[in-house]
Amino acid sequence: MNLRLLRIALWGLVALALVAGAYLYLRPAPGRPPEQAQLTLGAPFVLTDQHGKSFDSRSLAGTPYVMFFGFTHCPDVCPNTLARLARLRGLLGDDGERLRILFVTVDPERDTPAELARYVELFETPVTALTGSPAQIAEVTRSFGIFARKAPGTGDDYSVDHSSQVLLFDGDGRFGGTIALEEGDGPALQKLRNLS
Amino acid sequence: MRHLLLIAAFPALAACQAEPAITVTDATIAAGPRSAAVYATIINEGGADRLVGIEVDGRAPIALHQTSNAGGVMRMRGVDTLDVPANGRLKLESSGAHGMAMGRIQTDPPAVPLTFRFANSPPVSVRAAVTGPGGTAQQP
Numbered sequence: 001m002n003l004r005l006l007r008i009a010l011w012g013l014v015a016l017a018l019v020a021g022a023y024l025y026l027r028p029a030p031g032r033p034p035e036q037a038q039l040t041l042g043a044p045f046v047l048t049d050q051h052g053k054s055f056d057s058r059s060l061a062g063t064p065y066v067m068f069f070g071f072t073h074c075p076d077v078c079p080n081t082l083a084r085l086a087r088l089r090g091l092l093g094d095d096g097e098r099l100r101i102l103f104v105t106v107d108p109e110r111d112t113p114a115e116l117a118r119y120v121e122l123f124e125t126p127v128t129a130l131t132g133s134p135a136q137i138a139e140v141t142r143s144f145g146i147f148a149r150k151a152p153g154t155g156d157d158y159s160v161d162h163s164s165q166v167l168l169f170d171g172d173g174r175f176g177g178t179i180a181l182e183e184g185d186g187p188a189l190q191k192l193r194n195l196s
Numbered sequence: 197m198r199h200l201l202l203i204a205a206f207p208a209l210a211a212c213q214a215e216p217a218i219t220v221t222d223a224t225i226a227a228g229p230r231s232a233a234v235y236a237t238i239i240n241e242g243g244a245d246r247l248v249g250i251e252v253d254g255r256a257p258i259a260l261h262q263t264s265n266a267g268g269v270m271r272m273r274g275v276d277t278l279d280v281p282a283n284g285r286l287k288l289e290s291s292g293a294h295g296m297a298m299g300r301i302q303t304d305p306p307a308v309p310l311t312f313r314f315a316n317s318p319p320v321s322v323r324a325a326v327t328g329p330g331g332t333a334q335q336p
Contacts, residue, residue, distance in 0.1 A: 075231035075296045075329075076263055077270045083330025110230075118229050122334045147269050157298055164270040181265050181291060 041167065041175035042144040047104070047130040047137075050117035055130055060173065064195035065100040067167040069146045071107035071160050072119040077181065079123075081166065086125035088189055095196045103129045106148035106162045108137045170195045216317045217242035218280065223310050223322045225252075227301045228329035229336040234258055234295030236324070238286040238312065246277040246315040247286060250295045253309050258295040265291055272296075277315065300336060301326075 042057075049055040066085060070078030082103060089096040103120060105111035108131050116129035131137070141148045148162040168176035168191055176195050179188045223236040234250055250258040263272045270291075278293050280286045288294045301308065307323040314320075328334045 072228065073230045073298070074270075074272075075226070075228060075233040076261075076272065076290055076294055077265075079226065079228055079233075079329030080290045080331070083332050086332075115230075118336070119329070122228070122328045122332055122336060123330070124332060124334060151271065151273070159272045161269055161271045163268055164265055165268050180268065181270070 039174040041169075042140070045136075045140045045143070047132040047140065048113055050113050050120060050129040050131075052113045055128065060100065060169070062171050063100050064098060064171050064176075065102055065169050066179075066192070067102045067104060067144065067169070069104045069106050069141060069144075069148065069162055071105050071162075072111050072115055073107065074159070077164055081164070081181070082120070082123050082127065084185075084188075085166065086123045086127075088185065088192060089125055091185075091189055092192055095193065098196060099192065101125065101127045103127050104137070104140060105129070105131045106137065106141060106146070106160050107150075108132055108134050110156065168192070168195055215242045216240050216245040216280065216282075216314070218245065218312075218314060218317045218320055220310075220312050220320045220322045223324035224331075225297075225301060225308055225310070225324045225326045226329055226331055227326055227335055229300060231299070232297045232301045233290070234288060234297070234310065234324070235290065236288045236295075236310075236312070236322075238280050238288070240280045240282065240284060240286075242282065243316075244282040245280040245317050247280055247312060248277050248315050249313040251311045251313070252297065252301060258297045260293070261296045262293050263291050280314065 045057045047055050068081055068085065070081065085101050089099055089101065092099060105116065111131050113131060116131055120127040120129045132140070144167060146163045148160060151159040151161050153159060164181045165178040167178055170176050177191055179191060217240065219239050221237045221239065223234070226233045226235065238247060247260065249260070252258060260275050260278055261272050262275050263270065278286055286293065308326055309321060310324045311319050311321045326335060328336065
């Protein structure tokens with residue numbers, strides 16, 4: 001009986017320690033508004049754009065932007081998402097002109113700058129397409145929480161499984177949520193408006 | 197006697213259900229520089245069938261693909277066949293089942309002949325409208 005009480009008391013202490021630990025871990029840092037801790041995503045990066053020029057993400061300061069990860073051999077979801085972003089940008093009117101669209105390849109082996117240039121010019125809206133070494137791309141996808149993995153295939157004939165969400169950022173570089181593939185244009189447009 | 201009647205009725209029942217009657221509408225090729233997607237609606241007013249392949253202009257075979265987006269991750273996998281349900285339809289559409297051609301599809305003339313092949317039904321040929329990737333106006 002005493003042993004049982006002792007066991008309950010010990011488990012109680014364990015639970016208390018977990019709660020206290022969670023509080024210490026999750027509580028906002030002193031003097032810092034709590035929302036800021038949740039609004040950052042990704043680390044600054046340097047990649048290569050479709051013109052072969054170095055692109056530093058710090059150059060985005062002051063500009064709202066969206067990021068989509070995909071690859072040029074993708075026939076379905078990637079071009080449909082880019083075409084949709086182009087269309088939504090048009091619907092935003094003047095705000096749309098400020099919005100930048102970043103397309104980051106998850107297939108750096110096939111997507112050279114020239115390949116990206118040929119692809120994104122078909123969407124009739126300015127798109128900054130980015131590539132890099134496989135290590136650079138792996139670092140950027142990891143940093144932004146993007147899943148990307150080559151699917152089984154032979155030789156150059158393969159697909160890449162990847163996260164399909166569009167990531168949104170406001171002019172201060174703060175993370176402004178995502179647009180999901182299955183989400184309607186109405187809510188997507190509202191999320192884009194919230195960035196400016 | 198009752199058994200005999202039942203047996204006699206079977207061939208008639210089978211004849212009513214087995215023959216698929218397939219039409220293909222809204223065939224579109226969304227062509228990018230390196231790949232193209234084929235979308236269409238396959239309407240079946242008869243018995244169940246399976247789509248086993250699509251050909252462009254009698255040449256390059258188009259792979260059948262199934263896209264899934266479970267957990268927000270886009271995955272595209274090749275499949276051998278796609279079911280065309282009895283008295284139903286198979287939609288080849290974005291983020292679902294669709295055809296995929298690797299490489300650049302020759303988009304001249306603008307409406308490309310497509311042939312859909314089935315396990316049971318005779319092939320159906322239609323002319324597909326061609327767009328750029330994602331339905332954009334510009335073609336590669």
